[in-house]
Amino acid sequence: MRVSTPALELRGATDNLLDELADAVRSGKTHAEPLPYDDPISLYEPDPDLRVAKWLRAIWRGRGKVEPEAWRLYFVVVVDGRAVGMQDLIGVDFPSFGTVTSFSWLASDQRGRGIGHEMRAAILHLAFDGLGAKEAGSDAFVDNHGSNAISRALGYEPNGSDWATRLGEPALLNRWRLTRDNWQRRDDIQLHNIEACRKYLPLS
Numbered sequence: 001m002r003v004s005t006p007a008l009e010l011r012g013a014t015d016n017l018l019d020e021l022a023d024a025v026r027s028g029k030t031h032a033e034p035l036p037y038d039d040p041i042s043l044y045e046p047d048p049d050l051r052v053a054k055w056l057r058a059i060w061r062g063r064g065k066v067e068p069e070a071w072r073l074y075f076v077v078v079v080d081g082r083a084v085g086m087q088d089l090i091g092v093d094f095p096s097f098g099t100v101t102s103f104s105w106l107a108s109d110q111r112g113r114g115i116g117h118e119m120r121a122a123i124l125h126l127a128f129d130g131l132g133a134k135e136a137g138s139d140a141f142v143d144n145h146g147s148n149a150i151s152r153a154l155g156y157e158p159n160g161s162d163w164a165t166r167l168g169e170p171a172l173l174n175r176w177r178l179t180r181d182n183w184q185r186r187d188d189i190q191l192h193n194i195e196a197c198r199k200y201l202p203l204s
């Protein structure tokens with residue numbers, strides 16, 4: 001399964017693709033300051049090999065959990081044939097509300113060139129156009145300027161705030177909400193082989 005835009009592809013995260021990404025995880029290219037991820041997450045594990053092991057186990061566990069209240073599609077972001085990050089789509093009580101949220105990271109040496117914006121636009125296309133979502137949410141710590149800027153630029157509206165911890169320290173999260181009406185549809189994003197998603201995911 002793939003989502004393609006003029007700048008990148010989201011490819012279903014096979015073990016081969018995860019293997020291509022493992023060096024970025026091992027060398028800490030998932031890191032950012034201020035800390036961007038809420039607890040618990042494998043990416044905060046300090047030992048590099050253990051970090052990769054925990055990261056893979058979390059993805060494998062997530063692949064196996066497909067319930068109406070929660071499912072998660074894992075994608076590897078590929079730019080010019082190279083695996084550079086991940087962009088996941090998470091269904092949250094989808095049959096009741098049509099709601100999704102997303103999670104992403106991009107290797108630190110690839111940031112600041114518009115890739116983060118493009119990969120979020122791609123996953124929104126899958127959610128709204130491919131799966132018929134009604135609303136997409138996103139959370140980011142108030143000091144995660146990249147993620148907040150992407151949500152704002154893509155038409156999300158502020159939806160309050162929440163507390164979460166990062167490495168045990170409390171911090172405020174911005175909550176964002178993008179309705180189907182406010183989603184800016186693009187004609188240059190394509191979905192490939194998504195029939196299996198419709199067949200196997202509990203969407204209704």
Ligand SMILES: CC(C)(COP(=O)(O)OP(=O)(O)OC[C@H]1O[C@@H](n2cnc3c(N)ncnc32)[C@H](O)[C@@H]1OP(=O)(O)O)[C@@H](O)C(=O)NCCC(=O)NCCS
Nearest residue numbers: 032036104105106111112113114115116117145146147149
């Ligand atoms: C969040 C992330 C995916 C953004 O990817 P990116 O490719 O760097 O972002 P882009 O280049 O598409 O930038 C998008 C916008 O954010 C702004 N931005 C990006 N990084 C920024 C920073 N560190 N400080 C201020 N603004 C920033 C850009 O100027 C751009 O704004 P614009 O649309 O007004 O021009 C990436 O920074 C990342 O992987 N961070 C660590 C993990 C993370 O935060 N994940 C999200 C958890 S909620």
